[in-house]
Amino acid sequence: MPSDTDTTFTMELMYRRSLGPVVGAFLTGLRDQRLLASRTAEGRVICPALEYDPDSGDAVDDLVEVGPGGVVTGWTWVPEPLRKHPSDRPFAWALVQLDGADTALVHALAADGPDAVRTGMRVVPRWADERTGHITDIACFVPEEG
Amino acid sequence: MAEDTATEDPGAPVRFMPQLIGLDYTIKTNPVAAAFGAALADGRITGHRCPSCQRVYAPPKGFCPICVVPTGEADLVEVADRGLVTSWTVLTPIQYAGQKEREDYALASILLDGADGTIGQQRLVDVPLDEIRMGLRVEAVWAPPDERVADDRGYGLGSAVSGWRPTGEPDAPPSAYQEHTL
Numbered sequence: 001m002p003s004d005t006d007t008t009f010t011m012e013l014m015y016r017r018s019l020g021p022v023v024g025a026f027l028t029g030l031r032d033q034r035l036l037a038s039r040t041a042e043g044r045v046i047c048p049a050l051e052y053d054p055d056s057g058d059a060v061d062d063l064v065e066v067g068p069g070g071v072v073t074g075w076t077w078v079p080e081p082l083r084k085h086p087s088d089r090p091f092a093w094a095l096v097q098l099d100g101a102d103t104a105l106v107h108a109l110a111a112d113g114p115d116a117v118r119t120g121m122r123v124v125p126r127w128a129d130e131r132t133g134h135i136t137d138i139a140c141f142v143p144e145e146g
Numbered sequence: 147m148a149e150d151t152a153t154e155d156p157g158a159p160v161r162f163m164p165q166l167i168g169l170d171y172t173i174k175t176n177p178v179a180a181a182f183g184a185a186l187a188d189g190r191i192t193g194h195r196c197p198s199c200q201r202v203y204a205p206p207k208g209f210c211p212i213c214v215v216p217t218g219e220a221d222l223v224e225v226a227d228r229g230l231v232t233s234w235t236v237l238t239p240i241q242y243a244g245q246k247e248r249e250d251y252a253l254a255s256i257l258l259d260g261a262d263g264t265i266g267q268q269r270l271v272d273v274p275l276d277e278i279r280m281g282l283r284v285e286a287v288w289a290p291p292d293e294r295v296a297d298d299r300g301y302g303l304g305s306a307v308s309g310w311r312p313t314g315e316p317d318a319p320p321s322a323y324q325e326h327t328l
Contacts, residue, residue, distance in 0.1 A: 007175060012168040019163055028160040084168060133160030 022051040025063055030137035033127050035067035037101050047101040048135075067098035069124045069144055074104070077114040086140060092117045096141055108140040116143070175296075178208035181219075183296030186306035189288055193261055194221040201262040205301055226259035227286035227307070230318040232326040234270065234278050252278055256310060257326050264326050267302070271309035280327065281317040284310040 019027060022038060026049040029036040037047035038060040044053070047066050052059055075094040081087055086108045094117070095104035110126070111117045122144040131137035175183070178194075182205045185192045193204030194217035201212065204225045209216050234254035239247035252275055255264040270278060271287060286307045288294070294306035 006172050008170065008172045010168065010170050012166060014164055014166050017163045017165045019161055024160050027163060031160060083170070084166075134163055 020051060022049050022061065022063070024133075025049065027133040027135070027137075029063075029065075030135065031131040031133040033068075033131070033137075034065055035098055035125070036063045037066045037098070038062065039064050044103075045101045046103050047098050048105050064100070066100035067125070069122055070096040070098035070101070070104075070141075072109065072117065072119055072121045072123055073097050074119060075109060075117050077117065086136060091140065094123070094141060096123055107135070107138055110140045110142050176208065178206050179296070179301070181222075182206055183304070185224075186296055186303060187291065187294050189227070189291075191225050191227050191258065191286075191303070193223050193225045194218075195223050197221060202260060203263055204258060204261045204265065205303075207301075223260065225261045227288070228284065228313060229256045229258035229261070230323055231255070231270070231278065231280060231282040231284060232257050232264050232323045233280065236275050236278075250275060254278070254284075254310070255326070256284060257323055265303065268307070269309040270311075272311035279317065280323055281320065283313045283315040283318060285313045287311055 026036050035047065036049050037045045038049040038051075039045050039062040040053040040055070040060055041058060042053075042055070044055075045064060045066060046054070046060075049063060050060060073095045075092045077090065077092050078085065078087075079090050081090065085091070087110065089110075090113070092109040092111055092114070093106060094109035096107055096109070097104040109117060109123060123141040124144050125138045126140050126142050128137050128139040182192055191204055192206060193202045194206035194208070194210075195202045196210035196213055196215055196217060198213040198215045199210060201210065202223055202225060203210065203217075206217065206222070208218070231254045234252050236250055236252050237247070238250050239245055252270040252273075253267050254270050255266045256268050257264045270284065273282070287309045289305055289308045295304050296306065297304035
């Protein structure tokens with residue numbers, strides 16, 4: 001109100017992205033609780049799936065299943081989540097290299113605190129109850145039990 | 147996007163994805179605009195009188211745009227929450243997402259009593275569209291106090307005034323607005 005000297009605004013645009021066969025298949029997999037990756041001609045397994053081999057630029061259409069568990073290869077702690085973050089509690093953004101994949105994907109990792117996260121720890125996805133074919137079908141990753 | 151997915155077989159391949167692009171930002175309201183907003187919350191419209199040319203600008207800008215002379219609290223004047231229509235446009239809404247208007251409506255430039263410049267884009271209410279005319283006397287319809295949000299830079303009335311309705315007074319003569327028509 002007028003006594004305030006700051007006014008906060010939000011500008012948002014929702015658009016619909018056409019996915020194509022590879023990214024579409026990756027997100028279809030998430031909806032169905034399967035983690036898909038692209039396998040290049042050289043046998044490199046890339047997750048999240050890419051439509052092309054980043055080394056050669058060649059099209060990639062060979063999809064393989066990876067995970068569901070994986071290893072944290074890097075992370076950063078988010079002490080104060082923002083409105084658009086996938087968690088309203090402090091969490092980590094983590095690079096997760098899924099079992100069978102040669103690259104890591106970025107996702108939220110739920111943990112009690114930064115002391116509970118370390119590079120090399122094993123994690124598994126926690127699936128969202130309602131899955132629509134979006135990266136948020138994985139609600140977050142959590143430390144693997146035992 | 148919801149329609150496309152809703153009509154598809156739930157097991158069909160995912161072909162589209164909704165993606166939200168968003169930006170949160172904060173504007174530091176300048177002190178002149180903040181004072182204007184505070185007056186609006188109080189149900190008052192204020193302006194600045196240029197110490198050089200004596201013209202009154204409402205909303206105040208903190209300077210006279212003609213003389214380029216700074217103005218301040220000492221130049222503060224109150225202008226009326228009533229005035230006259232100098233020009234107007236009737237808008238016919240074309241529906242798009244987020245469009246709330248359904249019927250034709252009018253936006254007017256209004257010369258407030260005590261001000262030397264018009265305020266633009268003001269909603270006219272309680273008047274048939276074919277009875278709007280230059281010189282029509284109107285008064286502010288103030289929004290309830292808790293709904294009066296000033297606009298971001300203090301250059302407009304924000305949501306403080308929800309519209310302007312005829313006062314029933316006789317029309318102002320052309321000499322009152324001939325310098326303010328577009």
